[in-house]
């Protein structure tokens with residue numbers, strides 16, 4: 001890691017170990033402090049780019065409120081804490097959550113996750129329900145394909161606004177301070193992260209894949225962050241008069 005990088009980090013499966021349910025994820029001791037220290041070493045150019053809702057991320061990483069793209073890029077927050085970017089997308093039809101809740105009630109183990117800009121049906125506990133979950137979301141999307149899209153995820157299917165991508169988040173943040181002029185580096189593990197990695201590469205940077213560049217998973221990403229923090233903060237200390 002170099003002091004001139006702008007670092008874009010995916011959350012689930014990259015910084016956090018995958019858990020049986022969305023609410024069961026644990027933030028390992030020291031991670032928030034490491035992210036906060038690294039954010040300072042990068043002059044604020046550190047962002048979390050995730051499918052999770054902003055409020056969920058803020059709850060998990062409190063007191064850190066990093067820049068980022070949330071809801072797969074539907075909502076943005078810059079390094080100054082300004083939120084926005086959601087005007088580009090229509091609201092989810094009001095009845096979708098209720099309809100899915102009713103269907104999921106017939107499938108014990110399937111979890112409905114409601115987000116401000118999307119919905120997810122998780123079938124990790126009951127893989128045999130994958131086809132039902134997909135069909136339920138596809139039936140909601142019928143007639144709405146212009147505005148919303150189906151997203152296959154880790155043991156889940158999601159609906160997100162069409163155009164809400166991690167590339168959108170990277171590109172928007174790279175136009176703003178302190179990201180602008182730095183080398184973007186995106187670290188992720190999932191198919192949605194490939195958009196973010198492609199955007200980082202288009203802008204002269206790198207895409208790093210958990211499973212390929214970090215073979216041991218999120219623990220290796222966290223160790224890399226801790227090492228980078230130690231090295232960059234030493235450099236900063238030496239740079240002081």
Ligand SMILES: O=P(O)(O)OC[C@H]1O[C@H](O[C@H]2O[C@H](CO)[C@@H](O)[C@H](O)[C@H]2O)[C@H](O)[C@@H](O)[C@@H]1O
Nearest residue numbers: 011012018019020021022050051052154155156
């Ligand atoms: O973009 P990410 O930060 O990778 O978020 C993608 C989705 O992650 C969450 O679901 C996944 O992680 C859960 C916890 O480990 C796991 O139980 C689930 O099976 C995974 O699909 C989150 O719940 C979603 O909202 C995110 O879009």
